[in-house]
Amino acid sequence: xxxxxxxxxxxxxxxxxxxxxxxxxxxxxxxxxxxxxxxxxxxxxxxxxxxxxxxxxxxxxxxxxxxxxxxxxxxxxxxxxxxxxxxxxxxxxxxxxxxxxxxxxxxxxxxxxxxxxxxxxxxxxxxxxxxxxxxxxxxxxxxxxxxxxxxxxxxxxxxxxxxxxxxxxxxxxxxxxxxxxxxxxxxxxxxxxxxxxxxxxxxxxxxxxxxxxxxxxxxxxxxxxxxxxxxxxxxxxxxxxxxxxxxxxxxxxxxxxxxxxxxxxxxxxxxxxxxxxxxxxxxxxxxxxxxxxxxxxxxxxxxxxxxxxxxxxxxxxxxxxxxxxxxxxxxxxxxxxxxxxxxxxxxxxxxxxxxxxxxxxxxxxxxxxxxxxxxxxxxxxxxxxxxxxxxxxx
Ligand SMILES: *Cc1c(COP(=O)(O)O)cnc(C)c1O
Numbered sequence: 001x002x003x004x005x006x007x008x009x010x011x012x013x014x015x016x017x018x019x020x021x022x023x024x025x026x027x028x029x030x031x032x033x034x035x036x037x038x039x040x041x042x043x044x045x046x047x048x049x050x051x052x053x054x055x056x057x058x059x060x061x062x063x064x065x066x067x068x069x070x071x072x073x074x075x076x077x078x079x080x081x082x083x084x085x086x087x088x089x090x091x092x093x094x095x096x097x098x099x100x101x102x103x104x105x106x107x108x109x110x111x112x113x114x115x116x117x118x119x120x121x122x123x124x125x126x127x128x129x130x131x132x133x134x135x136x137x138x139x140x141x142x143x144x145x146x147x148x149x150x151x152x153x154x155x156x157x158x159x160x161x162x163x164x165x166x167x168x169x170x171x172x173x174x175x176x177x178x179x180x181x182x183x184x185x186x187x188x189x190x191x192x193x194x195x196x197x198x199x200x201x202x203x204x205x206x207x208x209x210x211x212x213x214x215x216x217x218x219x220x221x222x223x224x225x226x227x228x229x230x231x232x233x234x235x236x237x238x239x240x241x242x243x244x245x246x247x248x249x250x251x252x253x254x255x256x257x258x259x260x261x262x263x264x265x266x267x268x269x270x271x272x273x274x275x276x277x278x279x280x281x282x283x284x285x286x287x288x289x290x291x292x293x294x295x296x297x298x299x300x301x302x303x304x305x306x307x308x309x310x311x312x313x314x315x316x317x318x319x320x321x322x323x324x325x326x327x328x329x330x331x332x333x334x335x336x337x338x339x340x341x342x343x344x345x346x347x348x349x350x351x352x353x354x355x356x357x358x359x360x361x362x363x364x365x366x367x368x369x370x371x372x373x374x375x376x377x378x379x380x381x382x383x384x385x386x387x388x389x390x391x392x393x394x
Contacts, residue, residue, distance in 0.1 A: 003072060020332065020338060022353055027039055034056075034057050034371075035371055035376060038382075039343070039348060042343070043296075044343060044346050044348040045347050045348060045376055047349045047366045047368060047380060048367060050211070050243070051213065051245050052242060052243040052299055052323055052367065053243045053244075053296070053299065054295070054371030055214075056245035058285075060284050060287075061218070061245060065277045065278075066282050067280070068088060068279075072086060072277065076273035076274065078272055079271060081262070081269060086273070086279075087276075088276035088280045089274065089276065089279045091177070091283060092286075093105045093107055102236065103255045105120055105251065106250065106252075106258045106261050106265075108248065108249045108251065109247075109248060109274050111238075111239035111270070113271060114249040114267065115208065116138060116266075117142075117268050118261060119142030119143055119146045119148075120145040120147075120265075120267075121211075121260065121264040122173075122175070122243060123148040123173065124146060124147055125147045125148065125149075125176065125211075127149070127171050127175070128148055128175075129143045129174075129175050129177060130161060130164055130165065130176045130224070130291070131150060131152050131177050132152070132155055132166075132177075132178045132182075135178060135208070136183050136208060138178055139208060151164045151168060154184075156190055156317060158197065166201070167203040175203065175205070176194055176197070177206040180207050180208065180212045180216075180222060180224065181209075181212045181215070183210065183211055184365060185324065186318070186319075186322040186323070186324030187225060187318065187320060187321055188321055188322060191227055191229060192229065198232075199232075206237065207222075207223070207224060207233055207235070207236055208238070209223065209237065210237075210239045211322065212224075213239065213240075213242065214244050214311075215295055215296060215299060219289075219292075219293075220293070220296055222236070222238060222360060234257070235257060237254045238248065238252075239283070240278075240282040243273075244282055244289065246285055247274070247275075248274040248282060262278075287336075295371075298370040298371070299323050299370040302323075302368040302372050302377060302391035303368055306325055307325055309377075309378075310325070315388065315394060323367055324365065324366075325367070325368070326365050329347070329362055329364065330361065332351075332362045334391060334393065335362040336351050337391055338364055338387055338388070338393065339351040341387035341391060342364070342383050342385075343385060345382075346379070347379070349380075350362075351364055360381050
C-alpha cells in the first residue's frame with residue numbers, strides 16, 4: 001500500500017477538520033422548502049433557507065415551471081451562443097432590465113457564475129479592485145480569477161476605503177465591489193457613501209444584491225432601488241435562487257456592459273444556459289414580487305420580531321438590520337451544540353463556521369420567511385431561550 005495514497009490523504013485531512021469542529025455534512029430534507037421541513041424523520045421549523053418570501057413552493061411558480069417544461073422541454077441544449085437563445089431567457093432578461101431600471105440584463109446559471117464571470121471579464125492585471133472584508137466567497141473568487149490587484153477594506157469602513165482609494169491611484173481601471181446585504185451578518189453596505197466616494201475618486205461600482213433582490217425597495221428590486229441609486233451603479237448583480245425561490249442569477253447594467261459580458265464572460269460563455277423552465281419560473285416570481293408587496297412587509301415584521309425577542313433574551317445579533325440574523329456564539333463546538341439543542345426543540349437553525357466567516361465568530365444564522373406565523377416565531381424564541389440557558393450562553 002502507498003503510504004501517502006489518495007484515500008489515506010483524504011482521510012487524514014477529514015480527521016483534521018473534524019478535530020477542529022469544522023466538518024460539514026449534507027442534511028437530507030424531505031419534501032419542498034417551506035416553513036416546516038422534515039429532517040431525520042423530525043418535523044422542524046426551518047429558519048435556514050434563503051427562500052425569504054416563501055416562493056420556492058408557490059403554486060404560481062410551480063405552474064409556470066410545468067407549463068414551461070411542456071413548451072420548451074427540459075435542457076437549454078448548450079450555451080446560448082451555441083444552441084441559440086431561447087424565448088424564456090429573452091423574456092426574463094427584458095423583465096429583469098425593467099425591474100432593475102437598467103438598459104439591459106444578462107442571465108447566468110448561478111450567482112457564483114455571475115460574480116466570477118463578471119469580475120474576471122471586466123478587470124485585469126493593470127486594474128485594482130476594492131473589496132469589503134465580508135464580501136461573499138463568489139466575489140472573492142471572482143476578484144482572484146480576474147488577476148487584478150485586490151485591496152480589502154475593513155467591513156463597511158468608509159474611512160478605510162477612502163484611504164485606500166487615495167493610496168492606490170496608479171491603475172488603469174478601479175472598481176469597488178460590495179454585497180448590499182451581507183450574507184452572514186445581515187447588515188447593509190453604506191451604498192450612498194460608496195457611490196459618493198466612487199464619484200470623487202473616479203472609480204466604478206459593482207453591487208451584489210443576492211439577499212436584497214425581492215426583499216428591499218418599493219418594488220423589491222433591492223437596496224439600489226431603495227436608495228434611488230440606480231443611475232450611479234455600473235454593475236448590479238443579483239440571484240434568482242433566494243427570495244425569488246428559483247435558480248439562476250443576473251447582471252444588470254448598460255447595453256455595452258451586457259454586450260461585453262456576452263463576448264467575454266467565461267461564466268456565461270462556457271456553460272450550458274439556465275433551464276428554460278427555471279427562466280420561466282423566475283419570471284413568474286418577479287410578477288409575484290411586484291404584485292404582492294405584503295410579502296416583503298411580513299418578512300420585515302418577522303425579522304424585527306425575531307431580532308427584538310432574541311436580543312432581549314441576551315443573545316448577540318451583531319449589526320443585523322435585515323432578514324439575516326446571526327446569533328453570534330464564537331466557539332465552533334458551542335455553536336454546534338446550540339444547533340443540536342435547537343433541533344431537539346424542533347427548530348432548524350444552521351451553524352455557520354469558518355471559513356465561511358472569520359475564525360472565532362461562529363454563529364447560528366437565522367433567516368425567517370415572510371410566511372412564518374408569529375406563533376411559529378415565538379416557538380423559535382422559546383427554543384433559543386431554553387437551549388441558550390441549557391448551554392450557559394445566556
Ligand atoms: C448566494 C450568494 C451568491 C451566489 O448565488 P447563487 O445563485 O446561489 O450561486 C452570490 N453572492 C452572494 C452575496 C450570495 O449570498
